[in-house]
Amino acid sequence: MVRMMSPGLLRYLAGRLLRALLTVVGLVTIVFLLVRLIPGDPVEAILGDQAGPEEKAELRRALNLDRPVAEQYLSFLGDMADGSMGTSFRRPDRSVWSMMRDVLPYTIVLALAALLVAWSLAIPLGSIAAAKAGKGWDKIASTVAVAGLAIPNIWLGPLLILAFGVKLGWLPLPGDDLAGPEALILPAITIGTALAAVLTRQTRAAMIEVLAQQYIIAARARGVPTVPLLLRHALRNALLPVMTIGAAQLGALLSGTVVTEKIFERQGLGTLFLDAFFARDIPVVQGCVLIIAVIYVVVNLAVDLAYGLVDPRVRLS
Amino acid sequence: MKRVRARLRKTPIGLAIVVGFFVLGVIGPWVAPYDPLAIDLLHEYEPPSWTHLLGTGDNGIDILSALLHGARLAAIVGIVVVGVSVVLGTLLGTWAGYAGRFADHVITGIADLVQAFPAIVLNIAVLALVARPGLMHLIVALAVNGWVLYARLARAETLTLREREFVEAARALGVPTHEVLRRHVIPNLLGPLVIQATTGLGVVILAESTLSFLGLGPGKAVSWGALLDQGTSVLLRFPHVALFSGGAIALTVLGFNLTGDWLRDRLDPRLR
Numbered sequence: 249m250v251r252m253m254s255p256g257l258l259r260y261l262a263g264r265l266l267r268a269l270l271t272v273v274g275l276v277t278i279v280f281l282l283v284r285l286i287p288g289d290p291v292e293a294i295l296g297d298q299a300g301p302e303e304k305a306e307l308r309r310a311l312n313l314d315r316p317v318a319e320q321y322l323s324f325l326g327d328m329a330d331g332s333m334g335t336s337f338r339r340p341d342r343s344v345w346s347m348m349r350d351v352l353p354y355t356i357v358l359a360l361a362a363l364l365v366a367w368s369l370a371i372p373l374g375s376i377a378a379a380k381a382g383k384g385w386d387k388i389a390s391t392v393a394v395a396g397l398a399i400p401n402i403w404l405g406p407l408l409i410l411a412f413g414v415k416l417g418w419l420p421l422p423g424d425d426l427a428g429p430e431a432l433i434l435p436a437i438t439i440g441t442a443l444a445a446v447l448t449r450q451t452r453a454a455m456i457e458v459l460a461q462q463y464i465i466a467a468r469a470r471g472v473p474t475v476p477l478l479l480r481h482a483l484r485n486a487l488l489p490v491m492t493i494g495a496a497q498l499g500a501l502l503s504g505t506v507v508t509e510k511i512f513e514r515q516g517l518g519t520l521f522l523d524a525f526f527a528r529d530i531p532v533v534q535g536c537v538l539i540i541a542v543i544y545v546v547v548n549l550a551v552d553l554a555y556g557l558v559d560p561r562v563r564l565s
Numbered sequence: 566m567k568r569v570r571a572r573l574r575k576t577p578i579g580l581a582i583v584v585g586f587f588v589l590g591v592i593g594p595w596v597a598p599y600d601p602l603a604i605d606l607l608h609e610y611e612p613p614s615w616t617h618l619l620g621t622g623d624n625g626i627d628i629l630s631a632l633l634h635g636a637r638l639a640a641i642v643g644i645v646v647v648g649v650s651v652v653l654g655t656l657l658g659t660w661a662g663y664a665g666r667f668a669d670h671v672i673t674g675i676a677d678l679v680q681a682f683p684a685i686v687l688n689i690a691v692l693a694l695v696a697r698p699g700l701m702h703l704i705v706a707l708a709v710n711g712w713v714l715y716a717r718l719a720r721a722e723t724l725t726l727r728e729r730e731f732v733e734a735a736r737a738l739g740v741p742t743h744e745v746l747r748r749h750v751i752p753n754l755l756g757p758l759v760i761q762a763t764t765g766l767g768v769v770i771l772a773e774s775t776l777s778f779l780g781l782g783p784g785k786a787v788s789w790g791a792l793l794d795q796g797t798s799v800l801l802r803f804p805h806v807a808l809f810s811g812g813a814i815a816l817t818v819l820g821f822n823l824t825g826d827w828l829r830d831r832l833d834p835r836l837r
Contacts, residue, residue: 274678282690398819400771402778402790403811406797410804421801499683506685507775511797521686522779525693537690541681 261553268549275541279534280324311337311530333538334531336524344535347520352539355505355516358439361432362501365440366447371490373444374451375478378486381456389448396445401504405438405511422513435512439504443497447490454486492555498547502540579823583763586817590640593633601631601787610803622806623795632813634787639817642700642773643766646707651762653708654715655754659746661716662723673720676713684710685775692781700783707772711765718761722754760829767821774814789814 291304291313308314312323327334332343339347377389399407412434413421420431458464459482467481506518517536524532598618605625613620619628661672679687691706692698698706726732727750735745776782777790778797789810796807 271678271681274674275681278678279690282694394819394822398822399815400774400811400818402775402793403807403815406793406800406804406807406811409800410807414801414804499680503683503685506683506689507779510779521689525689526780528693530693533690533693537682537686540683540686544681544683 264549264552268545271545272542275538275545276325276328277321279538279541280321328538333535336532337529338524338527338532344531347532348517348535348539351516351520354514355509355518358432358435358505358508358514358516359501361436362439362443362504365436366443369440369444370447370451371483371487374448374490375455375483375486377448377452378455378459379474379478381452386452389452393445393448396441396448399441401438401442401507402511404441405434405508408434408438409511422511431512431514435508435514438508438511439501442504443500446497446500451486451490454489455482458482458486488555492551498544502544577823577827579820579825579827582816582820583824586636586820587640589633589636591637593636597627597630597633599627599630601626601634603627610799610806612803612805619809620803620805622792622803623799628792628806628809631787631792632789632810635789635792635810635813638700638783638787639770639773639789642704642707643770645704646711646769647762647765649704649708650711650765651715651758654712654717655719655751655758657712658716658719658721659723659750659754662720663727663742663746663750669720672716676716679710679713682710684772688772688776689779689781692776698781698783703773703776703781703783706776707769711769714761714765715758718757719754722757723750726750726753756832760825760832763821763828764825767818767825770821771814771818 291307291311292299295304295307305314312320315323324334331345333345333348334343336342336344336347373389373392377386380386409421412419419434420428455478464477464482467477472481505516506521508514509516509518510522517540520532521536523529524536603626605621608617608621608625609623611617611621611625617627617629619632622628622631657672661669682690687710688706691709692702695702732745732749735749740748773782774788774790774793777788778794780791780794782788782791792810793807793814796803796805796810800807
């Protein structure tokens with residue numbers, strides 16, 4: 249495998265990996281500094297105003313907040329490096345990582361389902377809009393996209409519950425037993441809609457560009473019918489930029505899971521994060537922020553690398 | 566009068582929503598029929614009626630009054646956060662773009678790091694550090710990532726402006742750097758920044774609503790997001806609370822999006 253790679257590709261991969269590593273170290277540092285630099289005492293935030301000085305001093309000792317900042321930073325880095333990511337304030341018997349590991353699969357499945365919803369809406373809509381650019385279909389697809397962008401997921405979720413859970417009774421309500429795949433449908437649509445709106449615009453733009461190219465005109469001249477032309481010739485080349493944008497929208501996807509898990513009363517990383525927030529369980533808050541940021545960096549890296557492997561032009565620029 | 570009416574007809578709907586939103590933000594609390602915190606337990610969760618045009622919510626509060634007060638909160642948060650973000654972003658962005666080298670690396674690096682967090686996660690992480698998050702904390706939390714967008718825009722525009730002849734001429738004449746920036750660079754950034762800020766207002770108002778919805782907002786009944794949160798918890802029995810509060814958020818965000826698009830078409834000659 250390595251022998252097949254040119255020196256240029258290797259240099260590209262190495263550079264990209266180094267940047268990802270630096271970003272993660274930077275993120276770890278920022279997460280650490282946030283807690284120490286921003287005005288407000290975590291001890292007071294945890295115990296409230298009523299706590300006595302001894303109680304506060306004891307907690308401060310337990311959290312290592314009485315040590316010099318450099319020492320705190322080293323032990324924080326140690327916690328990150330050994331994979332435990334520290335210990336929860338609320339549950340001293342649990343490491344932060346073990347708490348996140350329990351709920352992470354729910355969030356990942358939800359995010360993937362949302363991405364699937366977004367792609368299966370955006371790619372057909374965007375392709376039709378591009379193929380019929382300027383005509384009625386294009387206008388309909390664009391209007392749907394604008395509407396999808398405008399409806400906030402904090403409102404779309406309740407609307408979907410009202411329509412499909414309450415009025416029609418087709419799908420389970422929040423708080424019902426959420427084991428089956430049908431419980432995933434409404435949350436995935438809630439997150440996927442806004443994403444689909446962005447991706448529809450991107451697909452349309454990418455398809456219009458591809459459809460103007462010589463090989464498409466040549467295929468059309470050879471008499472390739474419209475549908476195979478779109479599917480086999482155009483879409484393949486238009487999809488790469490769309491996939492990349494999909495990865496760039498990962499932040500929105502992850503933010504969406506936080507909100508949606510609350511609306512639909514699902515367990516997951518977002519719920520853990522919010523619970524930790526309200527309990528001022530700062531190690532868990534830190535851990536969640538960090539894992540979300542690391543997911544973001546890793547996925548972007550993976551997409552960039554895949555892109556570099558597939559499309560030689562990327563490595564050259 | 567006829568001409569005024571003709572003009573009004575041409576006014577895009579998005580702009581009408583935005584103007585209406587700001588007018589309500591200013592006069593809302595004065596025209597609100599009730600105190601948005603007045604408790605009236607006998608009339609909890611009533612559907613819309615002539616005494617309560619949009620019905621009542623938790624503890625019997627008047628939803629119309631709560632929405633009118635919420636408009637002011639949303640407007641204040643939107644304007645202050647976008648204002649701070651635009652000023653900070655423009656200064657850092659032009660500095661990075663004009664000075665280049667070290668300043669550029671540091672500022673772009675920080676911007677990249679901030680963008681590596683999903684916005685709302687970073688906002689929550691900042692709010693987690695204070696005992697009782699208030700309006701000031703909310704504004705700070707939203708500005709922490711708000712400036713990045715404007716900094717990127719200002720940097721990109723400055724990079725091209727720096728090479729333009731009129732800027733080079735000013736430099737050749739010995740005009741000091743801060744004067745070049747103040748008189749020749751920044752005025753040329755204003756168009757794109759205004760377009761971005763319009764869409765940005767919608768983004769910030771949605772972010773405020775979302776944080777309030779999650780229970781991290783500054784007030785209880787006076788925020789659209791908090792009202793929507795209450796509405797969601799009684800959704801199955803009293804859907805009107807969630808419908809009206811969510812509708813207010815969606816309409817406002819739509820208004821700012823449409824106005825941003827409309828301004829872009831009008832102000833950006835490259836798109837014509």
